Amino acid sequence: MFIGRDNEIKVLKKAKEDNRPHFIAVYGRRRIGKTSLIRKAYGEDFLFQHAGLSKGGLTKQLSAFTSSLEKAGYISNRKTKNWMDAFDELRNLVLKSEKDKKIIFLDELSWMDTPRCDLLVALEYFWNSFASARNDIILIVAASATSWILSKIIHNKGGLYNRLTEEINLTGFTLKECEEFTNEKGLVLTRNQILQFYMVFGGVPYYWEFIEKGLSLNQNIDNILFSSNAPLRNEFTYIFSSIFRKPEIYLRIIKALGTKKVGMTRDEIIEKTSIDNSGALTKQLEELESCGFIRKYYAFGKKTKNALYQLIDNYTLFYYSFLEKYPTDENFWTNQINTPRLNNWMGLAFERVCLEHVKQIKMKLGISGVYTEVNSWYCKKDDEKGLFGSQIDLLIVRKDQVINLCEMKYSDTEYTIKKETDESIRKKISDLRNGTKTKFAIFPTIITTYGLVENSYSLNIQSVITLDDLFL
Numbered sequence: 001m002f003i004g005r006d007n008e009i010k011v012l013k014k015a016k017e018d019n020r021p022h023f024i025a026v027y028g029r030r031r032i033g034k035t036s037l038i039r040k041a042y043g044e045d046f047l048f049q050h051a052g053l054s055k056g057g058l059t060k061q062l063s064a065f066t067s068s069l070e071k072a073g074y075i076s077n078r079k080t081k082n083w084m085d086a087f088d089e090l091r092n093l094v095l096k097s098e099k100d101k102k103i104i105f106l107d108e109l110s111w112m113d114t115p116r117c118d119l120l121v122a123l124e125y126f127w128n129s130f131a132s133a134r135n136d137i138i139l140i141v142a143a144s145a146t147s148w149i150l151s152k153i154i155h156n157k158g159g160l161y162n163r164l165t166e167e168i169n170l171t172g173f174t175l176k177e178c179e180e181f182t183n184e185k186g187l188v189l190t191r192n193q194i195l196q197f198y199m200v201f202g203g204v205p206y207y208w209e210f211i212e213k214g215l216s217l218n219q220n221i222d223n224i225l226f227s228s229n230a231p232l233r234n235e236f237t238y239i240f241s242s243i244f245r246k247p248e249i250y251l252r253i254i255k256a257l258g259t260k261k262v263g264m265t266r267d268e269i270i271e272k273t274s275i276d277n278s279g280a281l282t283k284q285l286e287e288l289e290s291c292g293f294i295r296k297y298y299a300f301g302k303k304t305k306n307a308l309y310q311l312i313d314n315y316t317l318f319y320y321s322f323l324e325k326y327p328t329d330e331n332f333w334t335n336q337i338n339t340p341r342l343n344n345w346m347g348l349a350f351e352r353v354c355l356e357h358v359k360q361i362k363m364k365l366g367i368s369g370v371y372t373e374v375n376s377w378y379c380k381k382d383d384e385k386g387l388f389g390s391q392i393d394l395l396i397v398r399k400d401q402v403i404n405l406c407e408m409k410y411s412d413t414e415y416t417i418k419k420e421t422d423e424s425i426r427k428k429i430s431d432l433r434n435g436t437k438t439k440f441a442i443f444p445t446i447i448t449t450y451g452l453v454e455n456s457y458s459l460n461i462q463s464v465i466t467l468d469d470l471f472l
Contacts, residue, residue, distance in 0.1 A: 002036065002040050003173070003177055003180045003181045003184060003205070004173060004177040004180065005033070005037050005040070005170075008037055008041075008168050008170065009037070009040060009041045011024075011166055011168060012024070012037075012038065012041035012042065012140075012168075013041055015138050015165070015166065016042070016045075016101055016103070016138060019135050020135050020165075021131060021132050021133070021134055021135060021136075021137050021138075021139075021165070022137070022138045022139065022165045022166065023127060023131070023132070023139045023141075023163055023164050023165050023166075024138065024139070024140045024141070024164070024165065024166045024167070024168065025140075025141050025142070025149055025153050025154055025164055025166075025167045025168070026038060026140060026141070026142040026167075026168045026170060027142065027143055027144075027146050027149045027150070027154075027167075027168070027169060027170065028144070028146065028169060028170030028171060028292075029144060029146065029204075029239075029243070029291050029292050029293075030144040030239055030242050030243055031204045031205070031206035031207065031239075032144075032170050032171070032172060032204060032205070032206075033170060033205045033206070034107075034142045034144070034170055035051075035107055035142065036205075037168075037170060038105055038107075038140055038142065042103055042105075045099075045101070045103060046103045046104070046105055047072065047093065047094065047097050047099055047102040047103055047104055048068065048069070048072045048090060048093060048102075048103075048104045048105070049068065049072075049105045049107070050064070050065055050068035050105070050106055050107065051107035051108050051111075052064075052106075052107065052108040052109060052110070052111030052112035052113075053111055053112075054108070054111055054242060056114075057114050058082075058114050058117045061111075061112050061114060061117070062080050062081075062082070062083070062085075062086055065080070065086050065112075066080050066086070066089075069089055069090065069093060072093060073093075074089065074092065074093040074096065076089055076092070082117075082118065082122070083117060083118055083119045083121070083122035083123075084118070084121070084122045084125065086122065087122045087123065087125065087126040090104070090126065091126065091130050094130075094131075094134075094137065099136075100136065101136055101137075101138060102134075102136050102137045102138070103138045103140070104137065104138065104139045104140065105140045105142075106139075106140070106141045106142070107142050108142065108143055108144065109141045109142065109143045109149070109153075110143040110144070110145040110148035110149065110152075111143075111145075113148070113152070120152060120156075120158075120160070121159075123141075123160070124158065124159035124160050125159075127139065127160070127163060128159055128163070132163070141153060144242060144243055145243050145244070145291075146243075146287070146290040146291045146292070147283075147286065147287030147290045147291065150290055154167055171203075171292070172202050172203025172204055172205075172292075172356075173203030173204075173205060173208075174203060174356075174357065174360070175191075175194060175195065175198060175203075175353070175357065175360075175470050175471050176360075176471045176472065177203065178194055178197075178198060178203060178208060179191065179194055179471060181205070181208055182194060182208070182211070185211070185213075186213060187211055187213060188213075189211075189217065191467055191468065191471060192412075192449060192467065193217045195350075195353065195449070195467060195470075196217055196346070197211070197217060197220075197221070198314065198353055199314060199318070199346065199349035199350065199352075199353060200221060200225075200314065200315065200318050200349075201314060201315055201318075202313065202314035202315055202356075203356070204315070207224075207232070207315070210223075210224045210231055210232070211224075216334075218333050218334040218337065219334060221333040222330060222331055222332065222333045222334055225323065225333070226327060226329065226330055226331070226332045226333060227330045228330060233326075235315070236315075236316070236319045236323065239315075243291060244287070249275065249284060250284060250287070250288060252273045252275065253269060253273060253275070253284060253285070253288060253294075254288070254293060254294070254311060254316060255320065256269055256272040256273050257269070257294060257309060257310065257311040258311050258316070258317065258320040259272070261348065261393075262308065262310065262376060262378055262391055262393070263297070263308035263309050263310030263311070263376075264308065264309055264310075265306060265307065265308060265309075266281070266285070266307070266309070269281075269285075269309065285309060288309075289309075292312075292313060293311065293312070293313045293316060294309050294310060294311055294312060294313075295309070295310050295312050296308070296309055296310075297310065297374075297375065297376060298375065299375060299376055299377050299378060300373075300375035300376070300377040300395050300397060300432075300436060301377070301435070301436035301437075301438070302377075308376070310376075312352055312355065312356075314349065314352060314353075317348075317349065317352065318345075318349070321345050322345075346410050347409070347410050349410075350408055350409075350410035350449075351393050351394075351408045353470070354394060354406070354408045354447050354470070355374075355393070355394060357470045358374050358394075358396070360469060360470050360471070360472045361396070361406070361447065361465055361469070361470070362396065363469075363472050364463075364465050364469040364472065365396075365404065365445075365463055365465075367396075367398060367400075370398050370399055370400055371398070371399040372396050372397060372398050372399065373396075373397045374394070374395070374396060374397075375395045375397055376391075376392060376393050376394065376395065377390075377391075377392045377395055377432060377435075377436070378390065378391045378392065379431050379435045385434060385435070386430070386434050387431050387434060387435055388427040388430065388431055389431070390427060390428045390431040390432070390435075392405060392406075392428055392432065393406070393408065394406035394408065394447075395432075396445075397440070398440075401439070401440045401441065402440055402441045402442075402443055403432070403438065403440045403441070403442045403443065404443050404445045404462075404463065405425075405428060405429060405432065405442050405443065405444050405445060406445045406446075406447055406465075407421075407425060407444070407445070407446050407447070408447045408448070409446065409447070409448045410448070410449060411448055411449050411450065412449070413450060414448075414450045414451050414452060414453045415446070415448040415449070415450070415451070415452055415453065416452070416453040416455065417446070417452060417453075417455065417457040417458050417460075417461070418457070419457070421457070422457040422460060425444050425460070426460075429442050429444065443462035443463060444460060444461050444462055445461070445462060445463040445464075445465065446461050446463075446464050446465070447464075447465040447466075447470075448464070448465075448466065448467075449466065449467040450466060450467065451464055451466050452464055
């Protein structure tokens with residue numbers, strides 16, 4: 001079963017069809033489906049496949065590489081001492097092959113790059129001195145350590161500079177793709193149930209494989225996360241240890257960001273974590289952003305030096321809400337139904353899902369072709385400036401001089417705008433006008449699951465986006 005990824009498969013298949021060498025980098029967070037994508041595009045038509053070992057020094061990595069060469073039909077009596085030797089043997093495999101296209105797939109390349117091993121030197125030499133001169137080679141490298149592949153391969157300043165012919169950044173499924181997945185699997189789930197599972201696990205395909213037929217959504221979540229033999233019981237630790245060689249510092253940043261919904265400035269992160277203000281912190285933040293755990297954004301109208309970093313990974317947010325202090329109740333999630341704790345989390349999680357589906361929101365608003373910037377915005381109470389003190393999680397600032405001020409409200413039924421909600425929206429509009437001095441028209445927009453109950457307050461809303469719209 002394979003869902004979506006049509007554009008990515010098209011890129012990979014096109015590389016096989018033309019008459020020139022290709023060097024392709026595929027990257028994305030752990031569990032996102034990089035290996036499945038590549039194997040879907042090329043089937044069994046590989047000359048050579050190899051995956052780096054998650055643990056092991058140079059000797060073990062080379063031994064595994066030699067074993068992969070043997071599986072590909074190449075046996076040598078030569079003792080491989082370093083990566084130059086290993087890639088020379090790969091070169092010999094290519095020369096002996098009668099395949100029309102020599103497709104070489106190096107998976108989890110970052111794991112192969114052990115300290116002082118000169119892997120990149122050997123890879124650079126293999127491509128520049130041999131592979132790039134042949135029209136029958138497709139070299140594909142992939143890694144879950146997104147920061148590594150970005151710095152070492154895609155933004156390489158040395159011999160691999162500008163050598164890539166294609167790069168594919170694989171991201172999570174949308175709600176629509178998750179619905180296609182569940183339908184293909186024969187699961188009977190409503191869109192609200194799909195949304196709730198997405199709130200926990202995001203669009204990571206691997207996690208959706210664990211849903212079982214015949215169980216309620218809550219039973220499935222209990223089985224996957226809270227039962228004594230839950231398959232994803234230790235997933236949080238595994239994710240970070242598999243991506244970062246020293247995950248502790250990254251976890252400190254993540255944990256700090258998990259305490260503040262709107263995000264933190266760099267100075268606030270330093271204060272909260274006691275991490276030194278240095279270039280290392282800059283790199284760590286960039287790595288977390290490139291892996292999709294956090295986003296960096298600038299509040300509308302604020303100076304760029306006041307960038308905010310916000311935790312956005314669904315599973316990580318769920319972990320800090322419910323899994324960090326691991327419950328002993330194997331039916332924990334089922335027993336949380338209708339509790340204030342769960343209802344509060346669902347409201348916050350729904351906002352994150354909306355932020356991941358701005359493209360679909362724009363489609364519903366009919367502004368897909370309009371240039372926009374997606375921002376958040378906040379201000380402190382200031383009586384002198386006439387500011388009430390507001391936090392706006394989603395602003396769509398449009399080139400046609402309109403701002404959609406989006407309020408995201410999760411509800412099990414049609415949402416009713418009450419007096420206090422109407423007053424809050426009006427104060428936010430006032431704060432945004434007075435705080436930014438914008439001349440743009442401000443359109444209050446409600447994003448909710450089942451639409452609005454019509455009343456006198458709902459007439460003040462310019463646009464309504466429903467859950468169905470997020471599935472566009």
